[in-house]
Amino acid sequence: MENKRIVIIGAGVAGINAATKLVDNGYPGELITIIDRGNDPINRLPEEVMTGMLGAGGWSDGKLVVSTVQGGQLAKYCGEEKAMSLMEEVVANFTRFHPKPEDISCSDPKTEPDFIKPYFDLRMSLVWHIGSNYLHEIAKNWYSFLQDKGVNFSWNTTVTNIDFQDLIIKYKQGEDEFVALDAYDELIFAVGKSGIDFAQQLSDTYKLPTEAKAVQIGVRFEAPQKYFQKLIDVSYDFKLYQKHDNVSIRSFCTNNNAAYVAVEETYGNLSYNGHAKKGEEFRNNMTNFGILMEIKGIEDPFKWSRDVVQKLQFNGKGLYYSPSRTVSKTSEGTDVTAYQVEFIDGFKEALGEYANRVLNFIDNMNTVFNFGDDWGMYIPEVKYLSPEPLVKYDDLSLNEYPNVHFVGDALSARGITVSGAHGIYVSEYLLANR
Ligand SMILES: Cc1cc2nc3c(=O)[nH]c(=O)nc-3n(C[C@H](O)[C@H](O)[C@H](O)COP(=O)(O)OP(=O)(O)OC[C@H]3O[C@@H](n4cnc5c(N)ncnc54)[C@H](O)[C@@H]3O)c2cc1C
Numbered sequence: 188m189e190n191k192r193i194v195i196i197g198a199g200v201a202g203i204n205a206a207t208k209l210v211d212n213g214y215p216g217e218l219i220t221i222i223d224r225g226n227d228p229i230n231r232l233p234e235e236v237m238t239g240m241l242g243a244g245g246w247s248d249g250k251l252v253v254s255t256v257q258g259g260q261l262a263k264y265c266g267e268e269k270a271m272s273l274m275e276e277v278v279a280n281f282t283r284f285h286p287k288p289e290d291i292s293c294s295d296p297k298t299e300p301d302f303i304k305p306y307f308d309l310r311m312s313l314v315w316h317i318g319s320n321y322l323h324e325i326a327k328n329w330y331s332f333l334q335d336k337g338v339n340f341s342w343n344t345t346v347t348n349i350d351f352q353d354l355i356i357k358y359k360q361g362e363d364e365f366v367a368l369d370a371y372d373e374l375i376f377a378v379g380k381s382g383i384d385f386a387q388q389l390s391d392t393y394k395l396p397t398e399a400k401a402v403q404i405g406v407r408f409e410a411p412q413k414y415f416q417k418l419i420d421v422s423y424d425f426k427l428y429q430k431h432d433n434v435s436i437r438s439f440c441t442n443n444n445a446a447y448v449a450v451e452e453t454y455g456n457l458s459y460n461g462h463a464k465k466g467e468e469f470r471n472n473m474t475n476f477g478i479l480m481e482i483k484g485i486e487d488p489f490k491w492s493r494d495v496v497q498k499l500q501f502n503g504k505g506l507y508y509s510p511s512r513t514v515s516k517t518s519e520g521t522d523v524t525a526y527q528v529e530f531i532d533g534f535k536e537a538l539g540e541y542a543n544r545v546l547n548f549i550d551n552m553n554t555v556f557n558f559g560d561d562w563g564m565y566i567p568e569v570k571y572l573s574p575e576p577l578v579k580y581d582d583l584s585l586n587e588y589p590n591v592h593f594v595g596d597a598l599s600a601r602g603i604t605v606s607g608a609h610g611i612y613v614s615e616y617l618l619a620n621r
Contacts, residue, residue, distance in 0.1 A: 199242020201595030216337030249317030318465025509563030
C-alpha cells in the first residue's frame with residue numbers, strides 16, 4: 188500500500204493542499220503526480236484567472252474564511268470541530284509560504300451593529316486576508332517546496348476523459364492527445380469551477396448519484412468605500428443577509444481599499460467577481476462585493492442559471508448599470524470588460540421577480556449607507572454549482588469507485604479554505620490507510 192501512485196487532477200487549492208499533507212507526512216513525492224490545464228506559477232499570467240498553480244484561488248483575493256456556515260459543505264462530512272481544524276491547517280499552509288506573514292490581516296466580528304437593523308442581519312465569520320498580489324509569491328514558494336519533495340507536475344495538460352473502471356486517463360497537450368493506461372492507484376479529482384463541464388461529463392457517463400443544488404446568482408456591486416467604512420470597521424468581509432420565502436440574499440466576497448472587479452469566463456459567457464490587492468500603490472478606495480441570491484426550488488438549477496447568464500450578455504460582454512458612474516479600471520489599468528446599459532429592463536427580463544430582490548437589497552443598503560447615485564453593478568455574478576456527487580463521508584470517494592475522491596469546488600466547496608480542507612481530509616485518509 189505504501190507505494191500507491193496518487194494522481195491529482197487540478198493544481199488548485201484543494202489539489203495542492205492534498206499533496207502538501209501527503210509529503211508533510213513522509214509520503215514519497217515521486218509517487219504523486221499533479222496534472223493541470225493551466226500554467227506553473229512562474230508562467231501564469233494575471234488574466235489566467237481560473238487555471239494554473241493554486242487554481243482560481245491562486246489569483247483570487249485571498250480571503251480565507253474560517254467558518255462552517257459559509258464556503259460550502261465540510262462539516263457535514265467530518266463534523267464541526269474537525270472542519271474547523273482542517274480549515275486552520277489551510278490557513279497555516281498559506282501563512283507558511285507567505286513572503287511576509289506579518290502582513291496577513293484578520294477580521295473577526297463579534298456583534299451585529301445596530302445601524303444595519305431593521306434591514307439586514309450580519310453573518311459573522313473569522314476571515315484572514317492574504318491579498319491577491321502575495322498569492323503569486325505564495326504559489327511560487329509552495330511550488331518549489333513540492334518540487335523539492337519530488338512531486339511531479341504536468342502543466343498545460345487538460346484531462347479529457349477518465350476510465351474509472353480500467354484506471355485510464357486521456358489528456359491533451361496542445362492539439363496532441365495521449366492515453367495513459369493503468370494511470371493511478373488513487374485519484375483525487377480537484378478540477379474546480381473551470382472543470383465543471385468535465386465533472387458533469389463524468390457524472391453523466393457514470394450516472395453518478397448526485398444531490399441537486401440551489402441557484403446562486405446576482406450581481407457584483409461597486410461603490411466608493413467611504414460609504415461602507417463604518418461597517419468595514421466592524422467586519423472587513425461583511426455578510427449582510429436577508430431572507431424571503433425561497434430566496435436568501437446576501438453580500439458576498441467583499442473587497443476593500445484596493446478593490447477591483449474581475450471578469451470570469453465560463454461556457455463562453457462573462458460574469459463578474461472581485462479581488463483586492465495589498466499595498467498602497469494599488470489603493471483605489473473602492474469597495475465591491477457580490478449580491479448573491481440563493482434560490483431554492485428551481486427545477487434544473489444548473490440549466491436555469493446558464494440560460495439567465497446567457498440572456499445577460501451583449502456583444503460578447505456582461506452588463507454594467509449605474510445611475511451615475513462608468514465602468515472601473517482593472518488592476519492592470521484597462522476598463523473592466525462590460526457593456527454599459529442605461530436601463531435595467533434586460534436585467535429584470537432575464538431574472539423576472541428575482542431582479543426585484545436584488546434592487547430592493549440595494550435600496551435598503553442605500554437607506555443605511557447613503558450612497559445615493561454613486562454606485563454601479565456588474566451583471567451577472569454567478570456560482571455554477573453542478574449537482575454534488577454523493578460521496579462516502581470518511582474519504583470523499585465515489586460509492587462505486589472507492590479510489591476516486593472528489594474534492595474542492597468539484598464536490599461541494601465554494602471557497603479557498605473549504606476546498607483546501609477537502610484535499611487535506613482525503614490525504615489524511617490515504618495516509619491512515621496506506
Ligand atoms: C476572481 C476570484 C476571486 C475569488 N476570491 C476568493 C476569496 O477571496 N476567498 C475564497 O475563499 N474564495 C475565493 N474564490 C473562490 C476560490 O478561488 C475557489 O473556491 C477555490 O479556488 C476552489 O478550489 P479548487 O481547488 O476546488 O478549484 P480551483 O482552485 O479552481 O482549481 C482547479 C484547477 O483544476 C484545473 N483543471 C480544471 N479542469 C481541468 C482538466 N480537465 N484537466 C486538468 N486540469 C484541470 C484548473 O486549471 C485549476 O487550476 C475566488 C474565485 C475567483 C475566480
